Amino acid sequence: xxxxxxxxxxxxxxxxxxxxxxxxxxxxxxxxxxxxxxxxxxxxxxxxxxxxxxxxxxxxxxxxxxxxxxxxxxxxxxxxxxxxxxxxxxxxxxxxxxxxxxxxxxxxxxxxxxxxxxxxxxxxxxxxxxx
Numbered sequence: 001x002x003x004x005x006x007x008x009x010x011x012x013x014x015x016x017x018x019x020x021x022x023x024x025x026x027x028x029x030x031x032x033x034x035x036x037x038x039x040x041x042x043x044x045x046x047x048x049x050x051x052x053x054x055x056x057x058x059x060x061x062x063x064x065x066x067x068x069x070x071x072x073x074x075x076x077x078x079x080x081x082x083x084x085x086x087x088x089x090x091x092x093x094x095x096x097x098x099x100x101x102x103x104x105x106x107x108x109x110x111x112x113x114x115x116x117x118x119x120x121x122x123x124x125x126x127x128x129x130x131x
Contacts, residue, residue, distance in 0.1 A: 001077040002033040007044065008092040010070070012126075013105035015054060015062050016096065018045035022067065033072050035079045036116050038101070039094070041070045070094040071101065071123070073112055087113065087131070095123075 002008060002021050010016040019041035024033040033039050043066050051059060074089040081087065089111075096104040101120050108127040117124030124130065 001075060002037070002039060002072055002092060003031055006092060008041070008070075008072070008094050010041075010096060011073070011093045011109045012095040012103060013050075013107040013109075014096055015046045015048075015050035016043050016068075017047050018043075019068075019070065019094070020044050025069070034077065035072055035075050035113060036119060037072050038097070039070050039072060040067060041094070041096075042067055068096050069099065071097045071103075071116075071120075073108070073116060073123075074110065079113065081115070 004021060006021045008019055010019050021039050022042050023040040024030045025038040025040060043062060043064055046062060046064060072094045074091060074093040076089060076092055078086040078088050095108055098104060102122045103126050106126055111129045111131045112127040114130055117130055
């Protein structure tokens with residue numbers, strides 16, 4: 001359950017480590033995002049070692065305070081499958097995406113739900129651990 005002001009971990013190959021939710025995308029009255037929803041984030045913390053290895057044009061994109069779109073891939077709230085199984089993660093996590101819901105990086109760390117990979121096939125291509 002992600003709402004305005006929630007901090008979440010970014011688990012892809014970009015240098016962004018920690019981000020804060022600014023807005024939940026979708027209906028204008030939507031205030032809470034669950035697993036598989038799109039949100040707007042503001043970068044709060046970057047990994048300086050990864051940042052130093054980036055190209056110059058990418059370094060300008062991922063500064064502290066910059067705004068990006070993200071896809072929520074893990075939440076602390078239970079996710080219920082059609083079979084009745086409930087899945088819960090230890091952290092709130094997301095990945096940076098483009099407007100066409102394609103991941104910005106070519107790798108996603110940590111587990112990704114099978115339902116998300118069916119909904120967005122481009123996410124399934126870059127994730128290694130699908131549950």
